[in-house]
């Protein structure tokens with residue numbers, strides 16, 4: 001992970017020598033729907049790479065083409081230097097896969113399913129260890145159909161780790177997990193990176209991408225709109241900082257936009273008004289002066305740096321999750 | 323290779339556990355056929371069951387011949403149906419009796435003469451008709467009748483024998499209803515086992531297990547072999563249990579070769595498992611798979627001659643039966659298990675089942691989707 005932080009700016013942040021995933025000009029159509037519309041990116045060894053995007057953006061399609069489960073119409077996909085389309089058999093022993101929907105034998109126990117998957121590989125980690133790592137020890141004798149949604153999700157991740165893979169693909173791994181389980185999965189993913197593994201994950205959670213990913217790609221309508229570290233993305237889109245306050249009924253937007261330093265403004269669903277400004281002091285002074293005239297003052301006034309969420313909204317015009 | 327075998331074994335065990343834990347399927351494939359055998363076997367074999375039914379033709383009509391019929395050696399072993407020789411031979415051809423005994427004219431007077439100290443000119447022939455195709459049954463009946471005759475002769479100790487068994491053969495047209503039914507029910511059970519196999523497959527496609535397996539190094543042939551291995555193992559267990567139950571309750575013994583029977587069970591299981599794969603290839607959801615299976619199984623069952631002889635069906639139905647795979651499996655199993663008159667020669671049955679299996683595998687290899 002260390003090697004990546006230094007290289008700022010631009011899409012070509014990955015040294016071709018260390019890149020373990022290479023996607024070039026990939027397209028995939030389903031009838032009239034273009035699920036993936038000519039994307040290219042690279043992921044370096046030891047990196048946690050996140051694909052971020054709203055429903056239907058093409059994240060799952062992209063990941064499953066890399067896993068050798070779907071065939072692209074155009075373009076090339078290489079994983080660990082192996083052609084993921086033509087030589088997927090050579091790849092399978094070396095990758096770990098957790099599909100978006102946990103797919104488990106309903107009438108087998110946790111133990112049995114992990115043991116079964118372990119038997120598919122030449123080398124595998126001890127099933128007990130994988131089960132313990134995902135905190136499923138207490139449920140090891142339960143049939144998988146009796147597991148809770150989050151437990152199924154964890155078992156699905158456990159199966160992705162059973163062959164000690166070099167690259168782990170996790171499609172929305174934390175969906176349905178409680179906050180504690182999510183935290184512990186984040187820790188696990190970081191430990192996997194620590195061992196020199198590469199992780200490609202998709203997510204809807206901004207917080208997860210900010211916390212976990214060395215780099216993210218924001219996808220929408222099958223295209224990659226933006227790619228880089230979270231910091232890069234934020235500073236690329238916002239030179240300003242954000243002044244936020246509870247929306248005041250009597251103040252027109254025009255007046256706010258005319259305040260010193262304000263570049264843009266936006267009303268959040270939560271009742272906040274956001275002012276993106278290059279001059280925080282001037283903006284706040286102007287705002288207070290404006291409200292004083294009305295005999296009012298702004299509630300919950302504050303300053304923050306724009307987040308990945310702001311970038312996302314800027315790019316897709318959509319909020320991912322409410 | 324060793325590695326592949328281990329995978330095959332682990333997957334087969336996993337499949338078997340999945341199967342055994344699915345109560346409904348276990349009922350339909352294992353318990354239901356047994357219930358069928360017990361129920362129908364009891365109905366068709368009549369009250370008491372057990373005793374073999376034979377035709378008894380008394381050309382003598384004296385108290386002495388009546389004595390023989392009533393002797394424990396005869397009456398204790400058989401249920402006697404009496405009538406004229408023509409009637410009885412017809413009854414045997416129709417499968418209503420398993421053998422016919424003809425007591426000769428002059429038997430009574432010969433015995434009376436011998437008892438009075440007169441030496442008989444020559445022993446009288448008591449004719450015994452048995453069906454050579456039902457080897458074991460014929461041998462058993464011959465043994466019992468022979469013993470009864472020897473016993474009768476011995477009762478007049480010191481004197482020359484009065485009676486001698488004259489064994490004759492008669493190809494019977496049929497076998498008892500229960501004997502007819504048991505191989506049919508085994509065939510039905512194998513069909514159920516195979517067809518119901520479609521449901522867990524579609525279930526595994528629907529909940530993406532097949533897709534998930536595609537992301538592992540597991541080969542498809544290993545997956546298919548494990549699936550087949552589990553079904554074939556269950557088929558053999560099923561056949562064993564059915565045969566034992568039919569033997570204990572209804573005295574039905576396997577007349578042909580056990581090896582051939584095992585082969586037919588295997589072949590039948592393969593035919594219907596592959597038909598199950600065809601269903602799984604075209605059924606989009608688990609629900610539609612179970613609907614297709616239940617819609618298919620009844621016509622396959624009732625138009626196949628496993629319950630009723632095909633000859634007894636109207637002409638158009640016979641034509642349909644000729645196209646039904648279960649007809650051939652039932653016929654083959656019947657020939658090996660209980661004998662009787664075949665619908666088709668055994669090699670033809672085997673060829674038809676083999677060809678269907680190849681076609682079904684071919685169709686499913688072409689149309690089966692893993693995701």
Ligand SMILES: Nc1ncnc2c1ncn2[C@@H]1O[C@H](COP(=O)(O)OP(=O)(O)OP(=O)(O)O)[C@@H](O)[C@H]1O
Pocket residue numbers: 030033034035036053054055056057058059060061062100
């Ligand atoms: N097998 C398929 N057949 C037809 N259309 C498909 C198929 N798979 C994906 N699509 C379409 O391709 C587009 C991208 O789907 P994809 O599943 O890759 O999105 P996603 O980013 O993973 O979305 P989500 O966040 O909802 O999981 C969608 O419009 C979807 O309807």
Ligand SMILES: [Mg+2]
Pocket residue numbers: 059060061100171
């Ligand atoms: Mg998805």
